[in-house]
Amino acid sequence: MTEEGKVTPEFLKLYSDLANGGAGAIITGHMTVGREGKGHARQTCIYDDSYIAEIAKIVDVVRSSESDCKIFAQLSYAGRQVFHDNKIAECVGPSEIPSPILKKKSKALSVDEIKIIINCYSDAIVRVKKAGFDGVQLHGAHGYLLSSFLSPYTNRRNDRYGGSIKKRITILREIIAKARESVDDFPILIKMNSSDHVEGGIDDETFPELVKQVEALGFDAIEVSGGMWDCLVRSEKELGFFPLPIPESRTRINTLEKQSYYVPAAEKLTLDIPLIVVGGHRNVESLEDIIGRGNIDFLSLSRPLISEPDLPNRWLEGTGSEMADCVSCNSCLLEVKSKPLKCILKQNRLKQKILKNLVPHIWKLIVK
Numbered sequence: 001m002t003e004e005g006k007v008t009p010e011f012l013k014l015y016s017d018l019a020n021g022g023a024g025a026i027i028t029g030h031m032t033v034g035r036e037g038k039g040h041a042r043q044t045c046i047y048d049d050s051y052i053a054e055i056a057k058i059v060d061v062v063r064s065s066e067s068d069c070k071i072f073a074q075l076s077y078a079g080r081q082v083f084h085d086n087k088i089a090e091c092v093g094p095s096e097i098p099s100p101i102l103k104k105k106s107k108a109l110s111v112d113e114i115k116i117i118i119n120c121y122s123d124a125i126v127r128v129k130k131a132g133f134d135g136v137q138l139h140g141a142h143g144y145l146l147s148s149f150l151s152p153y154t155n156r157r158n159d160r161y162g163g164s165i166k167k168r169i170t171i172l173r174e175i176i177a178k179a180r181e182s183v184d185d186f187p188i189l190i191k192m193n194s195s196d197h198v199e200g201g202i203d204d205e206t207f208p209e210l211v212k213q214v215e216a217l218g219f220d221a222i223e224v225s226g227g228m229w230d231c232l233v234r235s236e237k238e239l240g241f242f243p244l245p246i247p248e249s250r251t252r253i254n255t256l257e258k259q260s261y262y263v264p265a266a267e268k269l270t271l272d273i274p275l276i277v278v279g280g281h282r283n284v285e286s287l288e289d290i291i292g293r294g295n296i297d298f299l300s301l302s303r304p305l306i307s308e309p310d311l312p313n314r315w316l317e318g319t320g321s322e323m324a325d326c327v328s329c330n331s332c333l334l335e336v337k338s339k340p341l342k343c344i345l346k347q348n349r350l351k352q353k354i355l356k357n358l359v360p361h362i363w364k365l366i367v368k
């Protein structure tokens with residue numbers, strides 16, 4: 001959006017291209033449910049009724065596409081992960097925990113402040129329904145506020161909002177209960193970390209029990225992902241992948257083994273609701289294998305669709321390579337806060353050569 005909270009023609013074209021490109025459903029970028037939860041200056045907002053008409057334009061372009069693509073709005077509150085360009089948002093979380101990336105401590109929220117944020121979420125869910133979306137997804141992954149409540153690494157509380165899995169998910173229980181009073185059976189999905197990739201955080205061992213308890217709260221689908229900014233100070237050896245922003249979008253996916261990196265964690269789950277998995281899906285033949293194994297219902301893609309919005313149609317038609325064009329370099333993230341989202345490599349072959357080698361160094365400078 002613009003800093004004033006208006007959608008731009010480029011923003012709407014992106015959604016139109018995705019809907020026409022063969023995606024079965026789109027989950028939007030995360031929209032902030034609170035003014036103080038805005039992660040960066042141009043983030044999409046849904047914390048006030050005045051934004052309903054703006055985000056309804058996304059629904060309009062998707063509905064006017066040639067496909068039957070569904071559209072879900074993702075909702076978040078930045079919490080501990082606030083970019084420096086944001087003058088309003090405070091770095092907050094369940095507990096006072098230093099952020100090795102932002103070099104400051106998050107302020108621990110009081111119970112009254114948590115209740116205000118719960119209301120922000122339920123009000124935003126009502127607005128998303130009014131705007132005509134097919135459903136919402138709570139962003140409970142990647143270290144943002146809900147993710148920081150779910151993680152024992154960032155949630156060290158000993159009240160109703162922390163201390164055990166049951167208590168760490170209280171915030172979700174209260175959001176969903178409050179929202180259901182107004183939106184009834186409107187689909188509410190959640191995206192979660194299968195691993196925070198930090199010591200003391202959610203990991204592959206503890207994730208199945210966490211998911212079981214979250215499913216019981218009444219969500220309609222769960223999307224599996226992983227990572228939070230704090231893990232970026234760890235080494236490649238400790239992480240098992242190269243630490244570049246953003247950790248959920250891994251770089252250097254240059255072998256089949258490095259693709260679909262959250263599928264192993266997701267395949268351990270047995271859920272009664274649809275299971276979606278994101279992260280590093282690049283080869284259509286291996287994606288067919290994953291779906292064929294039967295445990296995972298949907299696969300979601302981000303960077304391959306920035307590079308080729310019509311990739312689903314291309315794969316359906318069987319034209320071109322079974323591989324996505326995206327080389328997972330994360331150059332598209334370098335400019336995303338100030339310029340319309342695009343695949344930087346696709347635009348310019350010379351840039352492609354230079355950037356592929358430079359991006360790790362550029363990121364190191366930005367992060368330090």
Ligand SMILES: Cc1cc2nc3c(=O)[nH]c(=O)nc-3n(C[C@H](O)[C@H](O)[C@H](O)COP(=O)(O)O)c2cc1C
Pocket residue numbers: 028029030074139141142191225248249250278279280281300301302303304332333336341
């Ligand atoms: C430019 C960009 C913006 C992203 N924004 C979000 C977001 O708003 N919400 C979210 O859950 N994930 C976001 N992600 C992460 C992706 O949804 C996805 O989890 C990650 O990129 C791994 O999938 P991929 O290999 O298909 O890109 C973003 C990724 C990129 C590259």
Ligand code: SF4
Pocket residue numbers: 303304306307325326327328329330331332333342343344345346
């Ligand atoms: S810049 Fe292009 S190739 Fe690189 S990660 Fe982004 S979409 Fe993929």
